[in-house]
Amino acid sequence: MSVRTREAYVDSLRRQKPNVYMDGKRIDNLVDHPAFRTGIDSAAVTYDLSNDPKYLHLSRVNSPIIGQEISRWTHIMENEQDAIAKTKLMAALGEYLCPCSYRCITGDVLEIVKEAQKNDWIIGGGLISPKGDSSKGVTGQSDPDMYLHVVEKKADGIVVKGAKAHSTAAPYTNMLCIEEMELLPDYFVGFFTPLDAEGITFICKAPHAPEKPKELENPLSSRFGGHVESMIVFDNVFVPWEKVFMCGEMEGVATFGTILGASHMWHKCMCRWANMGLSIGATALIADFNGVGAAPHIVDALNEMAIDAEMLRSCALAAAVEGWKHDSGVYAPRLAPVAAGKVFAARKLGEDRYYMQDAAGGLVATMASELDYFSPTVGKLLEKYYRGRDGVPTADRVRAFKLIEDLTASEFAGWYHAMCISGGGASQTYKAVVGMEYDIERCKAKAKRAAGIRQ
């Protein structure tokens, strides 16, 4: 069946045996390990969505490649309509609350796509090598492994060595898509590999989320978004040729990078748009519960965030509409608008949090815990003194504060902030990308015409 359920996804994880470490210990069964709970649940949301009758028109599509109905998350886009539909699918996902489902990586490139579509895989990505001294290129490092590279070419495949940092969610995907694109033959390589291939080690960071659900305390991050980050180390890993899609053919690198970046940033714009909607809602909710829903500074804050959200969504739509078709038939969104959107979104996060917290007030940081609130000792006092406006159950007001704490002042909030700024590449990089994509020379020519300069 080419569209999986949440259960089928989890089952597939059980069949994989990756070599996973966290806090210095090996984890054999990650599916049942508390540190992986919210990460897997977050990814699973995309499978729920694929089976939600309300969204079937968006979530499923007929694959021209395998001739079956597949999940749109594994679909290779062919045109603008595809891109618009996917933008809407991302918006629908936003309604599922999950701040990050990690379906933004796609293996748009190969035979493997058929298998991915048939099995409705989640593909894990590894793009960024550790790099050591960032000011020096691949050749300037004292350790040749600071960038991933081919150490041997054999008749039946290649052997690779190195590491990939910042691989969100990687241990609970179904297939890894690894790329290095430095301009040296051995350092220009792309391949797919199962997670449990020999020589691969995942060194994981426990999620920025509570291990045991605290449904009042961390209402969002107890359920979603607490992804596990990992560094994937490749210690002489063998990859058969049929899973290698790049190996030293360095033309087209810019194009490939552009497609990858555009696709990732496009998803990021919509993720942040969904999150902005949650910020707007949380601000409106707490203001309402505090009795100040109509205060001018609240209305102003909501308007400001709504402006930002509309602009961000516009970036995603513009990228979808102004995309282009690669020779391979793949339709790619345009990079510039979503690179702009990424930078914009990263900068605006601090502002959104300012609005939420300023609307809520000090209790965001000072409210007692759920253990207090539900305790026989002091629970009654809190029930008395945490009341808001008449008609709002105190527990609901407490939940609204805890949501804002989860969104702005929790460990999860910290992780999400970092994701917004650095996820998919530094904001500074994307800022430069927009400048390069923009046709400055056309602008200069226009300025010359305006100035009456003839040359």
Place this chain on the structure above:
Amino acid sequence: MSVRTREAYVDSLRRQKPNVYMDGKRIDNLVDHPAFRTGIDSAAVTYDLSNDPKYLHLSRVNSPIIGQEISRWTHIMENEQDAIAKTKLMAALGEYLCPCSYRCITGDVLEIVKEAQKNDWIIGGGLISPKGDSSKGVTGQSDPDMYLHVVEKKADGIVVKGAKAHSTAAPYTNMLCIEEMELLPDYFVGFFTPLDAEGITFICKAPHAPEKPKELENPLSSRFGGHVESMIVFDNVFVPWEKVFMCGEMEGVATFGTILGASHMWHKCMCRWANMGLSIGATALIADFNGVGAAPHIVDALNEMAIDAEMLRSCALAAAVEGWKHDSGVYAPRLAPVAAGKVFAARKLGEDRYYMQDAAGGLVATMASELDYFSPTVGKLLEKYYRGRDGVPTADRVRAFKLIEDLTASEFAGWYHAMCISGGGASQTYKAVVGMEYDIERCKAKAKRAAGIRQ
């Protein structure tokens, strides 16, 4: 002929005999009056564009209403494709340097459209009454004429009284489209009228542009953008019923307002986008001429402006793609993205000017005049001391400075700033509009789900 030339447009103006005053004096022949030169030239650019072979695919369209090829500026949009094409046409217009051609007002509503299409008219607009005390509505004013209203209904038409402020370019359009939409029967009226109907007086403000062209001194505003602003006074003007399209039928007012606002802001986004391109070009040009084109702060400024320009263009595209079809068959762009874009653009103008001036340096404000530069007395000294990097003719560098002065520190720059902030309505109004268009209740519901609040 349904697509006019610049000449045909100017001829049509000669045949009109509006009652026009400026600086206290009546102007009989405005076509040849210096104060109207750049305004008329700016509007005429749209006719040049309609006849430019390079852009015919964008500028012309077959009218389903009159069954002839017409100018897209008079076309009633029917679908998303129309909207995307028009967005591209606006972008093409941006290449013509003209900061404002005033073709953003369209009479989308009536029989009159056929005539407008056949004759390729420019329609002038009058929407905003003087209002007196803004805090009071139509009924709170001491003078009933502070809002335009119907003073008499006759068998063959109506008689109206009042005034319309802020009518850019009105005296050199071909037909006025006047609306008042207050919720009192006599104050809810819309009609077309020729400019020279009895009882109409235009009180004009001389343009913020040099009367005599100073091609070095004011390279842009000597040619384009110096529009004449006017207040149009209606002193018991008679309008026959066939030109009246609203008269007391107050349903649908919100819809109509939304369409008008969306259409206007959509054009504004693309105008400002074109202008941002000019800011980018001017910054890059002066930096190049000063020998610092690759300085990090210049690159950074260009990147920042490119981000803003991409976002603004994305707003216009998103509005085009996410538009909706009115019962009448008219396709309207979505309001929220372009209202957001308007506010964004208005705020960014100050920043663009900061970048341009900081890149250029003090000569923007202190450079001697063209009379000095071309003079036998001190011209040689200026030629010597105004030199920039080798290979750049001094005159070209002077022109680049003068362009930035024209764009940031001239009277025209002042007018353009005001247009960006208040043109088509106050930024504050559009800020509120985005908030109202955004579905805050949906966001609140989402926040409740996230917080675990069940009600």
Place this chain on the structure above:
Amino acid sequence: MSVRTREAYVDSLRRQKPNVYMDGKRIDNLVDHPAFRTGIDSAAVTYDLSNDPKYLHLSRVNSPIIGQEISRWTHIMENEQDAIAKTKLMAALGEYLCPCSYRCITGDVLEIVKEAQKNDWIIGGGLISPKGDSSKGVTGQSDPDMYLHVVEKKADGIVVKGAKAHSTAAPYTNMLCIEEMELLPDYFVGFFTPLDAEGITFICKAPHAPEKPKELENPLSSRFGGHVESMIVFDNVFVPWEKVFMCGEMEGVATFGTILGASHMWHKCMCRWANMGLSIGATALIADFNGVGAAPHIVDALNEMAIDAEMLRSCALAAAVEGWKHDSGVYAPRLAPVAAGKVFAARKLGEDRYYMQDAAGGLVATMASELDYFSPTVGKLLEKYYRGRDGVPTADRVRAFKLIEDLTASEFAGWYHAMCISGGGASQTYKAVVGMEYDIERCKAKAKRAAGIRQ
């Protein structure tokens, strides 16, 4: 001895027996409870400073009240020189790394001052009542206890009921200073009380900091800044008249509020200034370790933060210099500059974090834990792949990343963010305060003169 050591301070805490709850459980010995460790250490820093030979000229002063050398933290300022010295003392404290020592509350008002000076007390504050429905005043609440109030006046003292929210650090201070300043006689009251008076309950929130020190993982918040927040409930607490300093005398309320707000915001400006210095340092450090210390965007980020830091420090200095002397002889800093600084600082925090994270890159969120880094299993791999530029020990680079994680993406970071925005009152409130302090009428008169309006 009127200047205490850290040890004397801790001893004094041992002698107090407040009624403290956390997570539903009573805590008898808070000095040795892990949740109070960093909070007490943070407060103790001020005692270290008072005994640091390097800063004695700032930290000690002769008290004109008790005629002994005392700590400047308990000194009542008398003039501008005092205010400048205290500004310098706050700057010195900033060098101690501690993001918040909670010595910003002072009991400037009474006899109790003598005792505070003699004993070098930390005074705890309680100013903000729960308030319930914020849109309604004290009289509009359904529960009269939503604001603290006098329930009985006796011959020897008063009995009070209610609660104070947001009392940072209260359980480990030496004396509470509680105020309610609503304009109803029973709701206008101010008094001192020992923490362990009968009827007082502290309901505490565990700090946003690791209970067990993780010196690599949370290098800052393992040591400092993890303050305990509490709500203090007063259940018919008796206060003898000699500790009551306000009881129904409602004149002078505005003045008193102004002094309190100014004093608190003045400290806040310098706290944030110190924290900005740490942001600047952390950004410079990680960029250096990554090999990109001279990259233009890093230099630009440092410059931007330096500008903000200079401005914030200027606010504190201006408040010190332009202060005023109350009839009582107390010198108070001017409110407007530091209220402006508070709003500025709250807004800039998101930006500072953007710079830090953008300079550092993804490892801020994705770096493995210290348990991994020091583990025999994967530690070697991390040592290999976490290397930065030559000459920098990998462990140092790891520490620099962890510092930025602690500053931007930890629970502590979340708490600190909330403190910046809401601590001492909502930013929105202080924004309004600046507007009220500014002499708008003088500005209007000036505008009239400029416009030539004579009236």
Place this chain on the structure above:
Amino acid sequence: MSVRTREAYVDSLRRQKPNVYMDGKRIDNLVDHPAFRTGIDSAAVTYDLSNDPKYLHLSRVNSPIIGQEISRWTHIMENEQDAIAKTKLMAALGEYLCPCSYRCITGDVLEIVKEAQKNDWIIGGGLISPKGDSSKGVTGQSDPDMYLHVVEKKADGIVVKGAKAHSTAAPYTNMLCIEEMELLPDYFVGFFTPLDAEGITFICKAPHAPEKPKELENPLSSRFGGHVESMIVFDNVFVPWEKVFMCGEMEGVATFGTILGASHMWHKCMCRWANMGLSIGATALIADFNGVGAAPHIVDALNEMAIDAEMLRSCALAAAVEGWKHDSGVYAPRLAPVAAGKVFAARKLGEDRYYMQDAAGGLVATMASELDYFSPTVGKLLEKYYRGRDGVPTADRVRAFKLIEDLTASEFAGWYHAMCISGGGASQTYKAVVGMEYDIERCKAKAKRAAGIRQ
């Protein structure tokens, strides 16, 4: 008499015979030339202030150098008290409406000071050479005169050649103070010279202000602020040794540059502060006249501008308080706070204008001229339709709009914008200055301590 009147100042100008050109023509009598009217009046305001009984305590001071009462504008500061008094004097000047009086240049260096104090001179400055290709230093230019330099040293003096750009107000000062500080002996020179020394030519730019006063149309720039800019060309000008204060002695250059920059930026902060007050007043006034003085977005705009103004003033005060004493005995304000303030102020100008225009609405750009308003033809119509709220004379409302037009959308507004951004040096330069003044190494050391890095 060591404190002059306005009349004495103007008389002194009549006695000077500088070689002045404007628009290609020589101007013999600049005092009576309309282009110099507002410039001279603006400078003269400082003399009015020196004789205004209300401000004598600020405007006059006893000179320790010549032992007479002098104007504070010519006083050499000796300590913090001097600096605070001067800050207050600048604030007082701000009440005189004049946006720029050009008394910010002081000749702090020499014997000439005595003469300046005795005669209460205005000193004109020339600091910035044309520079040609900015990317190349003094040695990289194809024309050696792109930087001013010594061409000959004689027994009795030196001969200099070159030019100084951007010399605001120079032709109506009493003595020029010229500096070049490049690190080549011939290009390191500083001297005083009378304006009418042989070989000096002023090439002037007509002011961005109306030649004939339009008291309703340009209420501010008709009176003040329309300064004449000039390039001063030195064609082998002889300077006697007694007026030369630097000639090849290149030590101390950094110090001297720091003092100059700090002094200039300090004045700039207070100028912009005064101007912000005018923006606040104009916004409050027009909102009041429009009947919306209490609208939340107006209050918010006023609060925002008040915050900015307080911060800017704080920068000036902090610089005064934290200044330092040069070996020569001169007290200099600290550079960093006012360099920060300059950048801040330059960026905020666009925002201030946004607030003013958004509060005022479209009439800022579209209001008819004073010729219309006072005309018998259409004046009555304007009187009727330009009415605001009851109780406000229409003429007053018109004046308020015209003031905002003058402040935001006039030629003067353009010049003022350029002055804010580039005046006294590019904002980019001062941004870098703050970064250099800030002790980044101290911050890094602090970050290391916080991170637990021991080295």
